[in-house]
Amino acid sequence: MTEALRSIITKNRAGARVAIPSVCSAHPDVLRASLSLAQRLDRQVVIESTSNQVNQDGGYTGITPAGFITYVHDIADRANVDRGRIIFGGDHLGPQAWRSLPAEAAMEKARVLVRDYVKAGFGKIHLDCSEGCAGESPQLSDDQTAARSAELARVCAKENDDLLFVVGTEVPPPGGARSHEDEDIPPTDAQAAADTLRAHVATFGDLAHCIGGLVVQPGVEFGPTNVHHLPLLQDPGFLAALKDHPNVCLEAHSTDYQRPRAFERLADLGFAFQKVGPALTFAYRQAVYALDALRNPKGVLRATMEELMLNDPKYWQGHYQGDTKDLYRQRHFGLADRIRYYWPQPKAQKAVSQLLSDTPDVLNEASVRAVFGTTVLERAEELSGSHAQRLIDAQIELALEPYFFEVAS
Numbered sequence: 001m002t003e004a005l006r007s008i009i010t011k012n013r014a015g016a017r018v019a020i021p022s023v024c025s026a027h028p029d030v031l032r033a034s035l036s037l038a039q040r041l042d043r044q045v046v047i048e049s050t051s052n053q054v055n056q057d058g059g060y061t062g063i064t065p066a067g068f069i070t071y072v073h074d075i076a077d078r079a080n081v082d083r084g085r086i087i088f089g090g091d092h093l094g095p096q097a098w099r100s101l102p103a104e105a106a107m108e109k110a111r112v113l114v115r116d117y118v119k120a121g122f123g124k125i126h127l128d129c130s131e132g133c134a135g136e137s138p139q140l141s142d143d144q145t146a147a148r149s150a151e152l153a154r155v156c157a158k159e160n161d162d163l164l165f166v167v168g169t170e171v172p173p174p175g176g177a178r179s180h181e182d183e184d185i186p187p188t189d190a191q192a193a194a195d196t197l198r199a200h201v202a203t204f205g206d207l208a209h210c211i212g213g214l215v216v217q218p219g220v221e222f223g224p225t226n227v228h229h230l231p232l233l234q235d236p237g238f239l240a241a242l243k244d245h246p247n248v249c250l251e252a253h254s255t256d257y258q259r260p261r262a263f264e265r266l267a268d269l270g271f272a273f274q275k276v277g278p279a280l281t282f283a284y285r286q287a288v289y290a291l292d293a294l295r296n297p298k299g300v301l302r303a304t305m306e307e308l309m310l311n312d313p314k315y316w317q318g319h320y321q322g323d324t325k326d327l328y329r330q331r332h333f334g335l336a337d338r339i340r341y342y343w344p345q346p347k348a349q350k351a352v353s354q355l356l357s358d359t360p361d362v363l364n365e366a367s368v369r370a371v372f373g374t375t376v377l378e379r380a381e382e383l384s385g386s387h388a389q390r391l392i393d394a395q396i397e398l399a400l401e402p403y404f405f406e407v408a409s
Contacts, residue, residue, distance in 0.1 A: 001123035019266065020043075022276070024091055032079050035076050035085075036397075043085065048275070052092075072088070125166065146167075147203055154207065157210070166251050187236040216238060216250055218236065218266060222278075223335065224320050232261060255274050279337075281337050291392075304351040379397060
């Protein structure tokens, strides 16, 4: 499974402008559209899940690692997508989901977590033990982080020796920045990146050759209302930090909403792994809300989602700020896309199903042109399925397509 990833790393480190997108989402429409696009482009794609999203206890999706593999494969089969082009990745695997516990108890949960991920068939494993547990500092040192990550790597290796580990974690809070949106996002210091990698290589010992990726911050970010675009002319010097490690590339998180040129520039800077998630569920929300407005200008689906978010605010409170109107806009239209946590709820699924059932009565060329862009309409003509479903898929595909910037070889 990791051969394709290592080939991309080799090409990137040799100076080729190549990268692979990592789609971090459990939304079925996002997964179907992403896999279908990869199939048509004859490309491989990484499908990732996080430790909070999918774990041995079900995570917030209610899905275990083995269940996630089956879930994605079922979507691929229904979409006539070759399973072989899917590479499964685990993101931020470590004790994060159990940080309220003492370190040893949290690490025991993490051992089960990584074992289950690898046994299920995940081959790209991001090990992240950087945050402290109960009674510890919020952020651990490189040495502490590396020691715990190496311990988990050894657990993984007992289940499968064909793994690619990603280490490091200089990333923002899940879902994007929460405040100070107008401030610049400084890139990781190149020397700090080198030190982090050096600590992990030393601690991993005979598993050091399995390290293939290092997470660093290139200077990209998004918050509820703003995007921090990559400074295209800036070079933080990361490749120099990797000079002694020719088989390691960089991984960029929170690349959502970047302009298309950014992905090529990230590849030039050594980022062969580029992650995206909220931008794709944001595109899904755009499409279903557009269809909702055609059915009823008052927005029946939007009203349902507002009710769900107000009744259970834990997924958006603390991420959005402002007065009542600001909070409403951010709940429904914010780039952080915290609404994505509510789509799996039964009431939301029922509302979307009703929407798709109702929309054939309101869809005609004049109406769809009023709420969808020309590029979406043109893309939808190329796809299969109901008219409404093609519009949804087209919106998602166009958000992901810039990540596939090079021609498959």
